[in-house]
Amino acid sequence: MGLLCGIGHQRKEILPSSSASLKFGTSLSVRKGLPSLQLPTLIGGSQGKIQVALKHMIISDRGAFRRHQVLEYMNWIKPVIQKLLEALLNGINVKQIDEVKESALMGSPTVTLLHYPKCPDPDLAAGAGPHSDISLITVLLQDDVGGLYVRVSEGDKWIHVTPIKGALVVNIGDVLQILSNDRYKSPEHRVFVNGSKDRISVLVFVNPSSDAIIGPLHEVMECNMTKQVWLQIKKWLCITRAMSTIKSALKYIKKEARGTSWQSRAKRSAVACTVYHIWTARNRRLFEGTIVTSDGIIREIKTQVYKIMFSLYPHVLGQYEHLALGL
Numbered sequence: 299m300g301l302l303c304g305i306g307h308q309r310k311e312i313l314p315s316s317s318a319s320l321k322f323g324t325s326l327s328v329r330k331g332l333p334s335l336q337l338p339t340l341i342g343g344s345q346g347k348i349q350v351a352l353k354h355m356i357i358s359d360r361g362a363f364r365r366h367q368v369l370e371y372m373n374w375i376k377p378v379i380q381k382l383l384e385a386l387l388n389g390i391n392v393k394q395i396d397e398v399k400e401s402a403l404m405g406s407p408t409v410t411l412l413h414y415p416k417c418p419d420p421d422l423a424a425g426a427g428p429h430s431d432i433s434l435i436t437v438l439l440q441d442d443v444g445g446l447y448v449r450v451s452e453g454d455k456w457i458h459v460t461p462i463k464g465a466l467v468v469n470i471g472d473v474l475q476i477l478s479n480d481r482y483k484s485p486e487h488r489v490f491v492n493g494s495k496d497r498i499s500v501l502v503f504v505n506p507s508s509d510a511i512i513g514p515l516h517e518v519m520e521c522n523m524t525k526q527v528w529l530q531i532k533k534w535l536c537i538t539r540a541m542s543t544i545k546s547a548l549k550y551i552k553k554e555a556r557g558t559s560w561q562s563r564a565k566r567s568a569v570a571c572t573v574y575h576i577w578t579a580r581n582r583r584l585f586e587g588t589i590v591t592s593d594g595i596i597r598e599i600k601t602q603v604y605k606i607m608f609s610l611y612p613h614v615l616g617q618y619e620h621l622a623l624g625l
């Protein structure tokens with residue numbers, strides 16, 4: 299089963315069946331793994347031996363949920379959440395989710411068990427008013443009663459998230475919207491109570507750890523740094539040809555700056571130093587949290603090229619003094 303995104307007929311596959319055993323519902327949903335996932339017999343437990351009459355438990359025994367059952371559900375759902383996160387972050391070009399990132403992003407999950415008593419006049423009951431979740435994602439298990447609606451964009455249209463047997467509904471939360479710089483939207487949703495049946499839902503709010511600093515991930519930001527640095531270095535080298543990327547620079551250098559003249563060497567060194575210093579600056583930002591400005595990187599590149607050229611051609615230093623003057 300693949301990973302589907304969207305609601306109802308708008309669902310589209312975002313991961314092929316071979317790469318995930320997940321199925322997306324509202325925003326997303328998961329099917330495999332809980333074959334008999336059906337309220338009131340919720341938690342399959344180890345090898346499906348333990349069956350919990352959750353609906354019964356919530357309604358008749360409110361406030362006294364069995365801790366180990368909730369923990370068991372959390373244990374079951376953790377790898378599902380990890381897989382979902384991996385797929386979602388992959389979708390915004392975040393390929394590596396190491397332990398630090400993982401614990402920052404999903405460090406404070408909470409489980410909420412909700413009971414919506416039936417109401418003969420549902421219009422008079424509150425249910426859950428329109429809101430978006432502040433979590434990273436919310437994984438929601440609903441029974442077969444229905445009543446959860448998601449707002450379509452900004453309009454007044456609400457789509458019913460029809461319960462699918464054995465499926466989990468996954469909502470994008472505000473935190474993921476921020477991390478993704480709005481590429482994923484945290485949908486507004488609401489719940490209407492039913493006129494003749496009680497409704498139960500079990501929610502896992504996957505929250506970042508309390509000390510995590512949330513902002514758009516670097517991978518989703520347009521990075522202008524490389525372009526800015528290279529354009530300055532190109533000008534410094536008196537290269538007039540239009541080429542704004544390092545890729546095009548490497549191609550140019552391979553073709554046009556092959557010889558052993560000091561000019562060719564200067565150009566080759568400058569491109570190599572540009573690649574190296576941009577890479578170093580990225581690493582320092584990622585691993586040390588140090589921000590190096592493009593002016594700082596340009597200065598480092600020029601200094602290094604100048605040193606290389608001086609060590610190779612001290613006698614022609616005067617000829618390319620204008621390079622040094624740009625330092």
Ligand SMILES: O=C(O)CCC(=O)C(=O)O
Pocket residue numbers: 412426431438440446487488489499501
């Ligand atoms: O009960 C539901 O289906 C949704 C509840 C909800 O959206 C929430 O508690 O944030």
Ligand SMILES: [Fe+2]
Pocket residue numbers: 429430431436487
């Ligand atoms: Fe919600």
